[in-house]
Amino acid sequence: MNSQGRRRIDEIGDESRRRILDAAEGLFTERGFERTSFAEIAQRSGISRGSIPWHFKNKHGLFLAVIERAMDRVMTPEPRTASPTLTELAEEFAAWVRNGESALVFVALTEAMGSSGAVRGQYQEYFARHRRGLERWLQARRPATADPETAPERERAFAVAFIGALFGIHLQALIDQDDVDFDAAMRLIATQFEGNLRDVWDDPAQ
DSSP, rough: OOOOHHHHHHHHHHHHHHHHHHHHHHHHHHHOSOOOHHHHHHHHHHHHHHHHHHHSSSSSHHHHHHHHHHHHHSSSSSSSSSOHHHHHHHHHHHHHHHEEEEEHHHHHHHHHOOSSSSSHHHHHHHHHHHHHHHHHHHHHHHOOSSSSSHHHHHHHHHHHHHHHHHHHHHHHHHHOOEEEEHHHHHHHHHHHHOOOOOOSSSOTTT
């Protein structure tokens, strides 16, 4: 087979894989991992059921591929400004929530909680990257008067708390959208954390 024919086969394979991933991501988000079948994925993607294991081996392999692709999208966005405020970071997070893909994070959480394998590892890395990014953001703003020994630990705790607050609001909005004002809660949490930044570096014993 010539190189042009091989390229064409590769393109068909890549397109089939993309369609399967798109269909699986939508169904996993809508129905959850356990309630989604290969037959449903095949119907939505227009790719034969028998082709899915050829690309992904099994349902768990397909789920992992979906999670890896989704997390690559949300872990690598660039902020709109070079030096964003916490309010702007919260707005970036809110924009991602509104794009309709964010529910998959909690589908992944359900699977990760019952597993010690690759999905759990991907989920751990997802949150670790968010924490590291916020810690770097804090380090860039650390005042010269901060204690260099205690500051990193307090910055890490701040990152855990801020990210936990964002995802907690996100989860409530997904579960009870009619009774949760997502935008108001996001503005409030950003303002509260912004107003208490000094507490990250001030020695509480003083």
